[in-house]
Amino acid sequence: MSFSQPIGVFDSGYGGLTVLKEIVSKLPQYDYIYLGDNARAPYGTRSYETVYHYTLQCVEWFFRAKCPLVILACNTASAKALRTIQQNDLPRIAPDNRVLGVIRPSAEVIGDYTQTGKVGILATPGTVQSDSYPIEIAKSFPDIEVYQQACPLWVPLIENGEHHGPGADYFVKEYTDGLLSQCREIDTILLGCTHYPLMRDKIGQFIPAHCRLISQGEIVAASLADYLDRHPEMEERCSENGQRHFYTTDSTADFDHHASTFYGQSLRSEFVSL
8 A cells, every 4th residue: 555544434335435425525635445344234234243243353454454543434333343342452452543433423413403302313223223322312412312213224225226216215204204203303313324315315305394314424524523633643643645545345346336326436446355
């Protein structure tokens, strides 16, 4: 690799590219490596132990690639693996490196968006079952009531390019109705999966006009900028050549074809075996 210490951005597949896109837009000067573990995706329906094992393998790969800082741009990995990696593995394998997720940054600002104090989360089954969002939101906004809805079919719809068509309407309506039926006072809905911004317009058709849809990309980008500002010792370790490299554990042709939809421009990936 021609750069020394890039920032790593990880996802089980393509969705994290929506986060990377916003990070690069806000902080274009840094070098970035993106890794999609497409060969083992999706993570959303897998057990805690499996998600942790897979995520740790990928984090260790980033560290071997000289990344001092890794962003888990995957809600499932953030929910099921981040805490264990931070508390148990980092002190052992790389005490000076850091691994951050996407759930806490979103939870720390969600209260700034709601007027009613009723917040909805649309996410994968794994993220919902972890209760990570209610737990993290309660730390910053203990008075907010959080309602969750698992959307197991949205990621397959998106990755098969069916999310814009009329065939997706049934499943979008089913899950949004399922969320709103829990509380009609919900006025803020967080898209708790990095795939879901691609369905933002479609989702908007099935929720009340007063409900605000929040995507994570801009939130995570702003949080990363703040983190680097508060931790100059880490910021100094992140190389600044404006380079981006993309890796996948599966077919590079498939990755490149799908990834452009998430990243907003064409790209070339390389294969990596973990």
